Amino acid sequence: MTDGTSDETTEEQLDAVLAAAAAAAPQWAASDPATRRRLLEALAVALEGAVDELVALAQEETALSTARLSGEVRRTAYQLRFAADVVADGGYLDAVRDEPSQDAGLPAPRPDLRRVLLPRGPALVFEAGNFPFAFGLLGTDTAAGLAAGCPVVVKVHPGHPRTSLRQAELARGALDAAGFPAGLLGSVVGGEPGVRALRDPRVRVATFTGSLRGGLALQQVAQERAEPIPFYGELGSVNPVVVTAAAAERRTEEVAKGLLDSVSGSGGQLCTKPGLVLVPAGPLPDLLARLVAERAPERMLTPDGRDRFREELAERRSLPGVEVLGAGRPEAADDPSAQQVLLLTTSAERAAEQLEQLAQEVFGPAAVVVAYDDAAALEELVPRLPGSLTGTVQYDPEDPEDVARAARVAELLAARVGRVVFNGWPTGVSVALAMHHGGPPPASTDDTTTSVGGASLRRFLRPVVFQGAPELALPPALRGAPA
Amino acid sequence: MTDGTSDETTEEQLDAVLAAAAAAAPQWAASDPATRRRLLEALAVALEGAVDELVALAQEETALSTARLSGEVRRTAYQLRFAADVVADGGYLDAVRDEPSQDAGLPAPRPDLRRVLLPRGPALVFEAGNFPFAFGLLGTDTAAGLAAGCPVVVKVHPGHPRTSLRQAELARGALDAAGFPAGLLGSVVGGEPGVRALRDPRVRVATFTGSLRGGLALQQVAQERAEPIPFYGELGSVNPVVVTAAAAERRTEEVAKGLLDSVSGSGGQLCTKPGLVLVPAGPLPDLLARLVAERAPERMLTPDGRDRFREELAERRSLPGVEVLGAGRPEAADDPSAQQVLLLTTSAERAAEQLEQLAQEVFGPAAVVVAYDDAAALEELVPRLPGSLTGTVQYDPEDPEDVARAARVAELLAARVGRVVFNGWPTGVSVALAMHHGGPPPASTDDTTTSVGGASLRRFLRPVVFQGAPELALPPALRGAPA
Numbered sequence: 025m026t027d028g029t030s031d032e033t034t035e036e037q038l039d040a041v042l043a044a045a046a047a048a049a050p051q052w053a054a055s056d057p058a059t060r061r062r063l064l065e066a067l068a069v070a071l072e073g074a075v076d077e078l079v080a081l082a083q084e085e086t087a088l089s090t091a092r093l094s095g096e097v098r099r100t101a102y103q104l105r106f107a108a109d110v111v112a113d114g115g116y117l118d119a120v121r122d123e124p125s126q127d128a129g130l131p132a133p134r135p136d137l138r139r140v141l142l143p144r145g146p147a148l149v150f151e152a153g154n155f156p157f158a159f160g161l162l163g164t165d166t167a168a169g170l171a172a173g174c175p176v177v178v179k180v181h182p183g184h185p186r187t188s189l190r191q192a193e194l195a196r197g198a199l200d201a202a203g204f205p206a207g208l209l210g211s212v213v214g215g216e217p218g219v220r221a222l223r224d225p226r227v228r229v230a231t232f233t234g235s236l237r238g239g240l241a242l243q244q245v246a247q248e249r250a251e252p253i254p255f256y257g258e259l260g261s262v263n264p265v266v267v268t269a270a271a272a273e274r275r276t277e278e279v280a281k282g283l284l285d286s287v288s289g290s291g292g293q294l295c296t297k298p299g300l301v302l303v304p305a306g307p308l309p310d311l312l313a314r315l316v317a318e319r320a321p322e323r324m325l326t327p328d329g330r331d332r333f334r335e336e337l338a339e340r341r342s343l344p345g346v347e348v349l350g351a352g353r354p355e356a357a358d359d360p361s362a363q364q365v366l367l368l369t370t371s372a373e374r375a376a377e378q379l380e381q382l383a384q385e386v387f388g389p390a391a392v393v394v395a396y397d398d399a400a401a402l403e404e405l406v407p408r409l410p411g412s413l414t415g416t417v418q419y420d421p422e423d424p425e426d427v428a429r430a431a432r433v434a435e436l437l438a439a440r441v442g443r444v445v446f447n448g449w450p451t452g453v454s455v456a457l458a459m460h461h462g463g464p465p466p467a468s469t470d471d472t473t474t475s476v477g478g479a480s481l482r483r484f485l486r487p488v489v490f491q492g493a494p495e496l497a498l499p500p501a502l503r504g505a506p507a
Numbered sequence: 508m509t510d511g512t513s514d515e516t517t518e519e520q521l522d523a524v525l526a527a528a529a530a531a532a533p534q535w536a537a538s539d540p541a542t543r544r545r546l547l548e549a550l551a552v553a554l555e556g557a558v559d560e561l562v563a564l565a566q567e568e569t570a571l572s573t574a575r576l577s578g579e580v581r582r583t584a585y586q587l588r589f590a591a592d593v594v595a596d597g598g599y600l601d602a603v604r605d606e607p608s609q610d611a612g613l614p615a616p617r618p619d620l621r622r623v624l625l626p627r628g629p630a631l632v633f634e635a636g637n638f639p640f641a642f643g644l645l646g647t648d649t650a651a652g653l654a655a656g657c658p659v660v661v662k663v664h665p666g667h668p669r670t671s672l673r674q675a676e677l678a679r680g681a682l683d684a685a686g687f688p689a690g691l692l693g694s695v696v697g698g699e700p701g702v703r704a705l706r707d708p709r710v711r712v713a714t715f716t717g718s719l720r721g722g723l724a725l726q727q728v729a730q731e732r733a734e735p736i737p738f739y740g741e742l743g744s745v746n747p748v749v750v751t752a753a754a755a756e757r758r759t760e761e762v763a764k765g766l767l768d769s770v771s772g773s774g775g776q777l778c779t780k781p782g783l784v785l786v787p788a789g790p791l792p793d794l795l796a797r798l799v800a801e802r803a804p805e806r807m808l809t810p811d812g813r814d815r816f817r818e819e820l821a822e823r824r825s826l827p828g829v830e831v832l833g834a835g836r837p838e839a840a841d842d843p844s845a846q847q848v849l850l851l852t853t854s855a856e857r858a859a860e861q862l863e864q865l866a867q868e869v870f871g872p873a874a875v876v877v878a879y880d881d882a883a884a885l886e887e888l889v890p891r892l893p894g895s896l897t898g899t900v901q902y903d904p905e906d907p908e909d910v911a912r913a914a915r916v917a918e919l920l921a922a923r924v925g926r927v928v929f930n931g932w933p934t935g936v937s938v939a940l941a942m943h944h945g946g947p948p949p950a951s952t953d954d955t956t957t958s959v960g961g962a963s964l965r966r967f968l969r970p971v972v973f974q975g976a977p978e979l980a981l982p983p984a985l986r987g988a989p990a
Contacts, residue, residue, distance in 0.1 A: 102612075121941055122942075130938075137937060139943050142922075428979060431979045441971070442972065446974060446975045454618065455613075458605045459620060465735050479970070487925065490921075490929070493927065493929045496910055497914035497927075
C-alpha cells in the first residue's frame with residue numbers, strides 16, 4: 025500500500041508490498057470457497073458503503089456521469105460476489121481424473137492421474153483509465169485473481185489515482201476488520217514502479233487493460249524476464265458492426281439511434297465502442313448524418329485523451345476518399361475535455377484499399393461508416409478486419425432470408441471477434457458465466473482468456489496433474505474416490 | 508504435399524498446400540463428430556497397416572530400437588482414436604449458456620449468451636526429432652488439430668524426413684480413399700519454408716516440440732506477424748527428481764535402477780528425462796556410481812545430436828565443484844551415434860550457487876546428482892528450479908512421516924512443473940483425459956496448454972460467445988433450449 029497518497033511508490037515500499045503478497049500466497053491458495061467468499065463479500069460491502077464518496081471522487085478525476093459511475097460501483101460489487109459464486113461452484117478448477125488401468129487396449133498401463141488448476145501466486149493488475157471501478161482497484165481482474173487464490177497487487181491508473189487509493193484504503197480497512205492479511209491486496213503508484221513490479225520474480229501473472237502501445241511494451245517486459253510470465257492485455261478494438269440491407273430499410277431509425285448511443289456513450293471511451301460500421305448506401309447514412317447533428321458534445325476522461333483522440337481522428341480524415349458524414353453540436357471552446365460526436369464515411373472500395381488505417385481503434389465519440397452497394401463487399405471486408413472484442417450484426421428477424429444473411433455475416437465475424445452480438449449494441453458487457461470479453465489481437469494478447477465472466481478466474485490458474493499421489497499430497501478438489 | 512521426396516518445399520508448393528488447407532477449413536470446422544472419427548480412424552488404420560515398413564525406415568533414420576518404435580506407432584494410432592473419443596464426448600467444446608434475465612439483482616439486464624470453442628483454422632505443426640511417430644506427422648498435435656476441426660500442415664523434421672513423408676503418403680492415400688479433401692493434411696520440408704508458412708496469414712496457430720533456441724526464434728516469428736498467432740512450444744525441461752532420506756535408505760536399489768533406466772532410456776532424448784536429481788548424501792549416490800558403470804552405451808538419434816550433447820555436458824563438468832559420479836561402459840570409437848551414460852554430481856551448496864547453469868536441460872543420457880545433507884536444502888533449491896514438464900518425488904509410502912515430507916516436496920514441485928510424479932518415473936506420458944504435458948517456461952511457452960491428453964484439442968480452439976443469436980446462426984453445440 026502507499027498510505028493513500030498518490031506519490032510514486034518507492035523501491036522500499038514496492039518491496040514491502042510484493043513481500044507481503046508473496047508471504048500471503050500459500051495460505052490464500054489453500055483457502056476454501058467460504059473463506060474466499062468472506063473476503064470478496066467484505067470488499068463488496070466496503071465499496072457499497074462508500075458509493076457517494078467514491079462517485080464524487082471519480083467525477084472530479086474523470087468527468088464521467090453520476091449515473092455511469094454509480095452503476096459502475098454496483099457492477100463492481102456484483103463482480104466480487106459473482107466471482108465468489110464461481111469459486112463455490114468449483115467447476116472453474118476443471119478437475120479431471122483418470123483411474124489407473126492395465127487395459128490391453130492402452131499403449132501402456134495408465135497410472136492414477138488427477139488434474140486440477142492451481143493458483144499462480146501474486147498477480148499484478150494494471151487498472152484501466154476508463155473504468156475507475158469495474159476495471160479498477162477492486163475491479164474484475166482483482167475479483168478474479170483473489171477468487172482464484174492469488175494475492176493481487178494493483179498498479180493504479182494515473183487518470184484517477186485518488187479514486188483508486190481511496191478504494192485501497194477501504195479495502196485495507198475491510199481486510200483488517202475481517203482478519204485477512206494486508207498482503208492479499210496491495211497497490212503501486214507510478215509507471216516505473218509498475219514496470220519494476222512486472223519484472224519482479226515474486227509477480228507470477230499480470231493483466232492489463234489499456235492502450236495498444238502501452239500494453240505491447242509491458243508484454244515485452246513480461247516476456248523478457250528470466251522466467252516469462254503470462255501477460256493478459258486487452259489493448260484495442262474496432263468492434264465492427266454490419267447492418268444488412270433489410271435492417272437498414274425496415275429498422276432504419278432504431279439502428280441509427282442505437283448506433284449513435286453506442287458510439288457516443290461514455291464519450292466513446294469504451295473498449296467495445298463500434299468504430300467501423302458497414303451499412304448499405306442509402307437512407308441509413310443520410311439519417312445518421314441528420315441525427316448526429318443533434319448530439320450534445322461528450323466529455324472525455326482527460327484533456328490529454330481528447331488531444332490524442334483528435335490526432336488519431338485527423339489521420340483518418342486525411343485518408344483519400346474519407347469524408348465527414350456528420351458532426352454533433354460543437355463543444356465550448358473553453359472546455360478542454362469536451363468533444364463533439366463525429367461520424368466519418370467512405371465507400372466500400374476505399375475502405376478495402378486502406379482498411380489497415382481505417383480499422384484501427386479511435387478512442388472517443390467517433391466511428392467510420394462504410395457505405396456498401398452490394399452485400400458481396402462484406403465477404404471481402406469482414407474477413408480482413410483486425411481482431412476485435414465484439415462484432416455486431418443488425419438484421420431483420422422477421423425476414424427468413426435476412427436471418428440467413430445475418431447467420432452468414434455472423435460466421436464471418438465469429439472468425440475475427442470474441443463476441444458476436446445480434447440486434448444489440450456491444451457497449452454492454454454482462455458479468456455472466458458464458459461471457460467472453462476477449463478477442464484476436466490487437467483486441468487481446470491472448471484470445472483464449474477473458475477479463476469478464478465466469479472464465480475470468482482462469483487467467484490466474486495453471487493446470488497441474490498429480491500422478492499416483494498419496495491422498496495427503498493432493499489438493500482438496502482431487503481427494504477421495506473418483507465421482 | 509511434396510510428392511514423397513525430401514526436397515525442400517518450393518514457394519509454389521507451399522502456396523498450394525496452404526491454399527488447400529484454407530479451402531478445406533470451413534467445411535472441416537463444421538464437420539460432426541462421426542465425420543472426424545472417420546478421418547482419424549482412417550489415419551490410424553493406415554499407420555497400423557504399415558508398421559513394419561515404417562519402423563524399418565525410422566530405424567535407418569534415427570537409431571531408435573524396434574521395440575521403442577513399434578510401441579510408438581501403436582501409441583500414435585491410439586492417440587488418433589483417443590482424440591476422436593474426446594470429440595464424441597463434446598465436453599472439450601466448453602459450451603456454457605446464460606439465459607436472458609431481468610433479475611433486479613443484476614447490474615444490468617442479461618441477454619441470451621452462449622459460448623463455445625471454435626476451430627482457429629489451418630494449424631502448422633512442427634514435428635519433434637525424437638518421436639518420429641508419436642510427435643510426428645500423424646502425432647499428437649496432428650490428431651488434436653484435426654479432431655478440433657482444423658486442417659493441419661506438418662513441418663517435417665530433418666532428423667527423419669523419409670519416415671515422415673512416407674506417413675504423409677499413407678495419410679494421403681487414406682484421405683483419398685475415404686473421400687476427404689487432401690487439404691486437411693499437408694506437409695512442408697525445409698527450415699526456410701517452415702518459417703514462411705509460420706508467417707503466412709492462412710496459418711492460424713502453430714505448435715512446436717524441440718529445442719529452446721529454435722522454439723524461441725519461431726515464437727518470435729509468430730508474434731511479429733501483422734496479426735500474431737498462438738505459438739505453443741515445448742522447449743526444454745530438466746525434470747527434477749527429489750529422493751527423500753527414507754526412500755534412499757529403504758528403497759535404495761529400486762530408486763537407483765529406476766533412475767538409471769529413466770536417464771538412459773531412448774538415449775536420454777526424452778523431454779521428460781530427469782536431469783537434476785536431489786538425493787541424500789550417502790549410500791544412494793554410491794550405489795548409482797556402481798550401477799551406472801554396468802550400463803551399455805546408448806545410441807543417440809544423430810551424430811550431430813551427440814556432439815551437441817557432449818558440448819553441453821562439458822560445460823557442466825567445467826563448473827566449480829562438479830564431478831563425475833560415474834560413467835557407463837565406453838562407446839566404440841567408430842560409432843558416431845553411440846554415447847556412454849554419465850552421472851555428474853555436486854553438493855547442495857554448490858548447486859545453489861550455480862543452479863542456473865546446472866538446471867538447464869542436457870538432451871542425452873546424463874543427469875546431475877545433487878547430494879544434500881539436510882532436507883532443508885530442498886526448501887531452498889526446489890522453488891528456484893526452472894519450469895519443467897515433470898517433477899518427481901521418491902518417498903517411502905509405508906512411513907507416515909515420509910508421506911508428509913513427500914506431500915511438502917510435491918507442494919514445492921507443483922509450483923514449478925506441470926506433472927508431479929510419485930514413486931514413478933517421468934518417462935511415461937499417458938494418453939489420458941487428465942494428462943497435462945506442459946509446464947512453466949522453458950518447458951512450455953504457454954503452461955496452460957498440453958500437447959498430450961484430453962485437453963490437447965484446446966490449442967486449436969478459441970472461445971466465442973453469441974449474444975441473442977437466432978437459432979440458424981448458432982454452432983450446433985449451442986442450438987436448442989438450455990439443458
